[in-house]
Amino acid sequence: MRVDGPVVVALDGTPHSALTLRWGVDEAVRRQAPLLLVRAIDDSWQVTAWSWYPIVGGNDLDTEAKEYLADQASLLEEHHPGLRVETRVLHGQVVPCLRELSITAQLLVLGAHARTGRARTGSTGVHVAAHARCPVAVVRSDPDHPAATDAAVVVGVDGSSASLWAANVAAREAWMRGRPLRVVHARPAIPDPFGRGSVPPLETADEDDPTHRAAHTVAERLRTENEGLTVELALVDDDPADALVGLGAGAALLVVGSRGLGSFRGMLLGSVSHAVLREATVPVIVVHDNG
Incomplete structure (x- = not known):
C-alpha cells in the first residue's frame, strides 16, 4: 500500500x-x-x-x-x-x-x-x-441519511489476501478519522442440492467455527497494531453483499477487497464487491491484494 x-x-x-x-x-x-x-x-x-x-x-x-x-x-x-x-x-x-x-x-x-x-x-x-x-x-452520499458523527468505518473480511489488505486500509481510515472500525464476516447461505433455494449455514458454536475464529484473529490484530482504535466484530449469517450493504448503511466509509476465495470462502468475491459498489449508499473504497 x-x-x-x-x-x-x-x-x-x-x-x-x-x-x-x-x-x-x-x-x-x-x-x-x-x-x-x-x-x-x-x-x-x-x-x-x-x-x-x-x-x-x-x-x-x-x-x-x-x-x-x-x-x-x-x-x-x-x-x-x-x-x-x-x-x-x-x-x-x-x-x-x-x-x-x-x-x-x-x-x-x-x-x-x-x-x-x-x-x-x-x-x-x-x-x-x-x-x-x-x-x-x-x-x-445519501442526502436523506448523512453519516452520524460517531459512524464507523465498515470493512468486510473473508480470509483472502485482498480482504486482509482491505482490513489494513480500513483501520488506517478509521484511525485518521477518529472513528470506530467495524469488521464484518458473513457466512453465506448454502445452495440446496435439491433446487429448493438455499439453507442457512450449519449451526456451530462461534469458538468451534474456523471462519469465526479467523475473523476474531483479524479483529484482534487490528486492535494490537492500531493503538487507541476501537474495533468491533460483526459475525452474521447472510449473503455477504447484503450484509455489507446493510451494516454499511449510514457508515462513514465502507471498505471491500476486490477478490475473495480465501479461507472463509464466499466473502468479497468479484461479484460481491461489484454488488457492494452498485448498491451501497455511502462512499466505498475497493482494495486489491497488491494494496
Whole structure:
C-alpha cells in the first residue's frame, strides 16, 4: 500500500463533482498527501459504419477542461494554503488513463451518480475499481441519511489476501478519522442440492467455527497494531453483499477487497464487491491484494 503518492481525484464537471472533490480534498489533508486533479477527454478516433473521424471540437474541450481544473485548484489553494495541488488533462479512454495514474497514486477518487431509486455506480467506476493498481474510492452520499458523527468505518473480511489488505486500509481510515472500525464476516447461505433455494449455514458454536475464529484473529490484530482504535466484530449469517450493504448503511466509509476465495470462502468475491459498489449508499473504497 503506497503512502508516498498523490491522492488523485477524477472530475467530470457535473454537479456531483463538488462532492467528489470535497471528499478527495479531506482525504489528502488527512494523509498529508499532494492532490492531483484530473479530467479525462476521450479524443481517440471514433468509428462509424461509414468512416473514421476525429471528435469535433477537441481543442475546445481541452481548453475547457484546463480552465475548469485551474478554477478548482485556485479555490483549493485559497482555502487550503498548505495543500499542494496539481492539475492534469488526460487524453484517451477514461479507464486506461486512470489505471495508468493509479500505478503511482496512493488513492484514486471517483464520483458515483445516483439514479432514481437506489444509488448505483456507473460502469466507469466499476471498471476503474476492477483494474486500478491502488485503492479506489467511489464517492456518493445519501442526502436523506448523512453519516452520524460517531459512524464507523465498515470493512468486510473473508480470509483472502485482498480482504486482509482491505482490513489494513480500513483501520488506517478509521484511525485518521477518529472513528470506530467495524469488521464484518458473513457466512453465506448454502445452495440446496435439491433446487429448493438455499439453507442457512450449519449451526456451530462461534469458538468451534474456523471462519469465526479467523475473523476474531483479524479483529484482534487490528486492535494490537492500531493503538487507541476501537474495533468491533460483526459475525452474521447472510449473503455477504447484503450484509455489507446493510451494516454499511449510514457508515462513514465502507471498505471491500476486490477478490475473495480465501479461507472463509464466499466473502468479497468479484461479484460481491461489484454488488457492494452498485448498491451501497455511502462512499466505498475497493482494495486489491497488491494494496
